[in-house]
Amino acid sequence: MSxxxxxxxxxxxxxxxxxxxSLDFPTGELVALLGPSGCGKTTxxxxxxxxxxxxxxxxxxxxxxxSDTHVRERQVGxxxxxxxxxxxxxxxxxxxxxxxxxxxxxxxxEEEIRKRVHRLLDLVQLDWLADRYPQQLSGGQRQRIALARxxxxxxxxxxxxxxxxxxxxxxxxxxxxxxxxxxDELHVTSIFVTHDQEEALxxxxxxxxxxxxxxxxxxxxxxxxxxxxxxxxxxxxxxxNLFHGRVEGEHVRVGDAVLPxxxxxxxxxxxxxxxxxxxxxxxxxxxxxQVGVEAxxxxxxxxxxxxxxxxxxxxxxxxxxxxxxxxxxLTRDRVAALALSDGQRVRLVPASLRVFPREAA
Amino acid sequence: xxxAASGSAVLDDRAGxxxxxxxxxxxxxxxxxxxxQVEALxxxxxxxxxxxxxxxxxxxxxxxALLLRLLGSDRVRTLVDSDSGLSDGRWALLAAVDGAMAxxxxxxxxxxxxxxxxxxxxxxxxxxxxxxxxxxxxxxxxLTLSAMLRVGVRPTRWRLTSLVANLEQTGLYAVPIVALLTxxxxxxVAFLGATVLADFGASVFTVNLVAxxxxxxxxxxxxxxxxxGRTASAYTAQIGSMRANEEVDAIRALGxxxxxxxxxxxxxxxxxxxxxxxxxxxxxxxxxGMLVCVFSLGIPVxxxxxxxxxxxxxxxxxxxxxxxxxxxxxIALIGCMEGFKVSGxxxxxxxHTTSSVVQxxxxxxxxxxxAALICMEMGW
Numbered sequence: 151m152s153x154x155x156x157x158x159x160x161x162x163x164x165x166x167x168x169x170x171x172s173l174d175f176p177t178g179e180l181v182a183l184l185g186p187s188g189c190g191k192t193t194x195x196x197x198x199x200x201x202x203x204x205x206x207x208x209x210x211x212x213x214x215x216x217s218d219t220h221v222r223e224r225q226v227g228x229x230x231x232x233x234x235x236x237x238x239x240x241x242x243x244x245x246x247x248x249x250x251x252x253x254x255x256x257x258x259x260e261e262e263i264r265k266r267v268h269r270l271l272d273l274v275q276l277d278w279l280a281d282r283y284p285q286q287l288s289g290g291q292r293q294r295i296a297l298a299r300x301x302x303x304x305x306x307x308x309x310x311x312x313x314x315x316x317x318x319x320x321x322x323x324x325x326x327x328x329x330x331x332x333x334d335e336l337h338v339t340s341i342f343v344t345h346d347q348e349e350a351l352x353x354x355x356x357x358x359x360x361x362x363x364x365x366x367x368x369x370x371x372x373x374x375x376x377x378x379x380x381x382x383x384x385x386x387x388x389x390x391n392l393f394h395g396r397v398e399g400e401h402v403r404v405g406d407a408v409l410p411x412x413x414x415x416x417x418x419x420x421x422x423x424x425x426x427x428x429x430x431x432x433x434x435x436x437x438x439x440q441v442g443v444e445a446x447x448x449x450x451x452x453x454x455x456x457x458x459x460x461x462x463x464x465x466x467x468x469x470x471x472x473x474x475x476x477x478x479x480l481t482r483d484r485v486a487a488l489a490l491s492d493g494q495r496v497r498l499v500p501a502s503l504r505v506f507p508r509e510a511a
Numbered sequence: 512x513x514x515a516a517s518g519s520a521v522l523d524d525r526a527g528x529x530x531x532x533x534x535x536x537x538x539x540x541x542x543x544x545x546x547x548q549v550e551a552l553x554x555x556x557x558x559x560x561x562x563x564x565x566x567x568x569x570x571x572x573x574x575x576a577l578l579l580r581l582l583g584s585d586r587v588r589t590l591v592d593s594d595s596g597l598s599d600g601r602w603a604l605l606a607a608v609d610g611a612m613a614x615x616x617x618x619x620x621x622x623x624x625x626x627x628x629x630x631x632x633x634x635x636x637x638x639x640x641x642x643x644x645x646x647x648x649x650x651x652x653x654l655t656l657s658a659m660l661r662v663g664v665r666p667t668r669w670r671l672t673s674l675v676a677n678l679e680q681t682g683l684y685a686v687p688i689v690a691l692l693t694x695x696x697x698x699x700v701a702f703l704g705a706t707v708l709a710d711f712g713a714s715v716f717t718v719n720l721v722a723x724x725x726x727x728x729x730x731x732x733x734x735x736x737x738x739x740g741r742t743a744s745a746y747t748a749q750i751g752s753m754r755a756n757e758e759v760d761a762i763r764a765l766g767x768x769x770x771x772x773x774x775x776x777x778x779x780x781x782x783x784x785x786x787x788x789x790x791x792x793x794x795x796x797x798x799x800g801m802l803v804c805v806f807s808l809g810i811p812v813x814x815x816x817x818x819x820x821x822x823x824x825x826x827x828x829x830x831x832x833x834x835x836x837x838x839x840x841x842i843a844l845i846g847c848m849e850g851f852k853v854s855g856x857x858x859x860x861x862x863h864t865t866s867s868v869v870q871x872x873x874x875x876x877x878x879x880x881x882a883a884l885i886c887m888e889m890g891w
Contacts, residue, residue, distance in 0.1 A: 221763045
């Protein structure tokens, strides 16, 4: 089922949670709503589910205006951050609950319910836990049961509110992959809310980036990562090094240094902020080189395939528009060739800076 | 002026215009001495005084605070532009200290208001809150009644399991405490009656006193208050923790009505339990009274019972019992409503639990008083 939201506006007192949000979720896709906490993503999800009503705007489910329909009629499956399993019921009862309480006409037979619940528990790979109570399960298991419960009523849309937020890193990673596989199997239109950019980029077909109640960018994970539309998106998706400077033709002047930029949004003479991802900076140790900005190596963190180098800028960096700290990611070979040592003075050369006009930042 | 290590502030107005000369070390070590100078000079500093800090030695936060005291924070802010000889670093320190002091010393300005005004404002607020609660309760009553009608005509949607479980909790488990308490109160009332009535030689009317009071008022009132403390709080805590745990949202997301699922069984359970408990309370209270009559007044059991049978009309029993369902309805609804008002945290659960107990006891007593008035007027 496709979902559209049109100009959704929602305020809590004087706080604007959603500011004229319009979005389109095509059928069968897994979309991530990504943003910092308090950006309105959970509110949007709850408005779509019908658990919250918007002050203005429309929610359109499969071409039909569903703004005034009750949660009941929207047929959504909702998975909560803290599982919200019914504590006094066994796992089996929890999953069966949604079916058992249906009006008699729509209710499947007891036999059918049992079959369906076991099929769902198989799907979430927890059939052997059917007789346990939620307290006896681990967080990851509970969340999978919650998912099975949401799927039991055969929802047309699956909404997940920070489903892995309360789990530890290892389990999150595992469940992420599992969720992706599950979605590929079921192809239910799904929206999931997260503040973890890695999670969103890894799992979703498309990512919606939100900030302060507005949509900043919508795109595939690759699009939003490689071509961030706004400074916020750039800063939110992964580590960045941020420069303040002024465009001079093909270059950006940052303090005394002159750095190349990518040419977009860069009219001559305007003040800009420039971004460079850690892997887009290179370290040059040759004292003869004059390009790039100067910095001092503070730490070399060599684990994994890549080496992370942390550097401090020279005194007075803030006045020149340089960041106080840099983060650079290099390959092991490159670091071995450079033979960096702590406290060494080097120059950083960005391949190119992504620049945005200053006032937009 | 000597270049003493100790700091000093001297006001020099010989050269036509006043100049404040700051010199030496303005540090914690010289704080006491500097403070005296500062206090002495403070009154004479005005906007025209020029500041010369050229000979200032060391400066620490204590000294900076003193300088701010001497010059005032507005004045200090202008120093960096004037030719005061204050270095940027010093000025930054002053600004930082100024900021810190301003942050700390912003006491909420003591609002000037008359005592009567404050009292009136509080009263107004309290009345507004009370009105809001009343409107909330009415709204919730409506919601529950409409759900009741919807579900009432479809016996397949009655949730009997939940009803029985709640009945056990609110009814059966409350029997010992209700019985014990009313037994004791019955005995106390009988003692009281015996003592007072003995002066008039009318000790025998103690029987009537105990029977009347327990059938009409004490039986139902004591039970309702106990149940309000026991069950209203339990309902609030149960529903509140479900809300905090998003279980209520989960119920709604499954397409179900939380009022139908959570409130109706609880309300019906209490509607059934409270009259039964009231009956037990009446019997138990009268038993307590009887015990006192038998042992301390020497009225035999048979006489006690025959006085009740002859003098006490059944209407009193009916009046008492008729109030029970009304109280049950109100207590159950207040308990559930406060549960739904819980938002997020465990603290909120606690707050609303307290509120539900207070509200339900209040409502019970008020409604009982109104009922007493009506019964009196009607001669029931």
